[in-house]
Amino acid sequence: MTSSIPERTVETWLAIELEAWFPGVRLWAPTQSSIDNWDLTAQGAGKLLIFECKGCQPLKVGHSVPINVRQLERYVTSSEFAAVRSHTFYVLPAPPWPAPPRPPKGQITASNALPAGHADERLGGAGGGCWNWFHATPATSLWEALGEPSSHSVKTRTVNTRRLPSPPAPLLPEHPLGSLPDSECLADFLEGVALCRNVPLTGAAANGDKDHDRADWRRPPGREPMLGGPRDTTRFEDQGRPADIQTPAEPELDEPRMAEVSDATRARDANDGSTPTPLAAFVPRRSLAV
Numbered sequence: 001m002t003s004s005i006p007e008r009t010v011e012t013w014l015a016i017e018l019e020a021w022f023p024g025v026r027l028w029a030p031t032q033s034s035i036d037n038w039d040l041t042a043q044g045a046g047k048l049l050i051f052e053c054k055g056c057q058p059l060k061v062g063h064s065v066p067i068n069v070r071q072l073e074r075y076v077t078s079s080e081f082a083a084v085r086s087h088t089f090y091v092l093p094a095p096p097w098p099a100p101p102r103p104p105k106g107q108i109t110a111s112n113a114l115p116a117g118h119a120d121e122r123l124g125g126a127g128g129g130c131w132n133w134f135h136a137t138p139a140t141s142l143w144e145a146l147g148e149p150s151s152h153s154v155k156t157r158t159v160n161t162r163r164l165p166s167p168p169a170p171l172l173p174e175h176p177l178g179s180l181p182d183s184e185c186l187a188d189f190l191e192g193v194a195l196c197r198n199v200p201l202t203g204a205a206a207n208g209d210k211d212h213d214r215a216d217w218r219r220p221p222g223r224e225p226m227l228g229g230p231r232d233t234t235r236f237e238d239q240g241r242p243a244d245i246q247t248p249a250e251p252e253l254d255e256p257r258m259a260e261v262s263d264a265t266r267a268r269d270a271n272d273g274s275t276p277t278p279l280a281a282f283v284p285r286r287s288l289a290v
Contacts, residue, residue: 002100004063005093005118007055011039013122013130014053014091014186018042020220021190038075038088046201047193050088052139056161058100061173065092065159067142069149075139086200088139091186094161096127124222131223135164136189141182187223 011029018025025044030037040051052075056063067090075081075088101115122130146157162175165183184192192198194217 002058002103003055004058004097004100005055005095007039007053010053010055010091010093010134011051014051014134015040016122017131017134017186017190021194021223047196047199048084048087048202049193049199050084051091052088053091054093056093056095058098059160061162063093063095063161065161067146067157067159069146069154069157072139072143072146073148076143085140086138087202089136089189090139090142092135092137092159092161092164092180092183093130094133094135094164096121096125096133129223131187131190132185134186135180135183136186137180137183142180145181187219187225191219 015027015029018027022042022044025042028041029039030041032039038050039053042049042051052071054065054067056065058064072090076085081088095118097118101118104112121127127133142159146159149157159180160175160177162173163177163180163183165179165185189198
């Protein structure tokens with residue numbers, strides 16, 4: 001089945017956001033040749049984060065995120081993860097488009113090498129940027145919410161994106177099971193990380209080192225909370241959104257757009273006087289053992 005957003009894209013966009021929020025953050029993506037590996041590790045200022053990212057598939061209403069049951073069980077029950085259990089999070093997307101991108105047919109060209117309309121949603125649309133519709137959920141909370149399978153033959157469980165707390169796109173009906181416990185949009189989660197609200201400290205910071213103190217921290221420009229919350233946005237279907245996300249017929253060069261975005265970003269930063277906090281504060285240049 002075609003993905004609404006591929007897992008690899010979620011991983012890449014997450015890494016971009018981590019760098020945007022915490023410039024200079026240590027990042028490491030283990031090899032995926034082994035089923036025993038996770039997707040992304042981030043570390044700095046006494047904080048360690050282990051991420052398992054997931055893509056999703058389209059439903060008639062919303063999207064479905066497949067969860068490998070044995071992989072999740074390993075995160076929450078195996079002795080090898082005992083020391084980092086509370087540092088392990090799933091990243092579940094609720095993309096703000098109703099239909100998946102169409103794969104290119106025939107020859108790959110500049111206009112069909114990526115679904116431009118979907119890719120543009122990373123930095124914002126009616127539902128905000130991906131920091132509004134990516135969701136971080138503790139692995140332990142996800143395990144409790146899905147429940148231990150009754151049989152070892154059950155290999156996959158799914159999460160309907162209507163259970164995620166802030167799906168920004170359509171005003172979808174609430175899921176009968178309610179919101180997924182302890183799940184929050186990526187922006188709120190990363191703010192909590194910066195302010196030491198949701199991740200235990202490690203290494204020297206856990207023993208009183210103050211390098212992790214982020215009293216002066218602020219969100220990076222453009223990542224401010226959405227007024228009224230994502231659920232207040234109009235249904236994309238009512239705005240004719242599907243037509244907007246079709247792959248353009250003519251090639252569109254990226255350079256002018258990149259320059260335009262870069263100029264707009266510099267102007268915005270100059271106007272509000274804010275720049276992302278250098279990671280001299282977030283990542284002390286020394287080993288932080290768990």
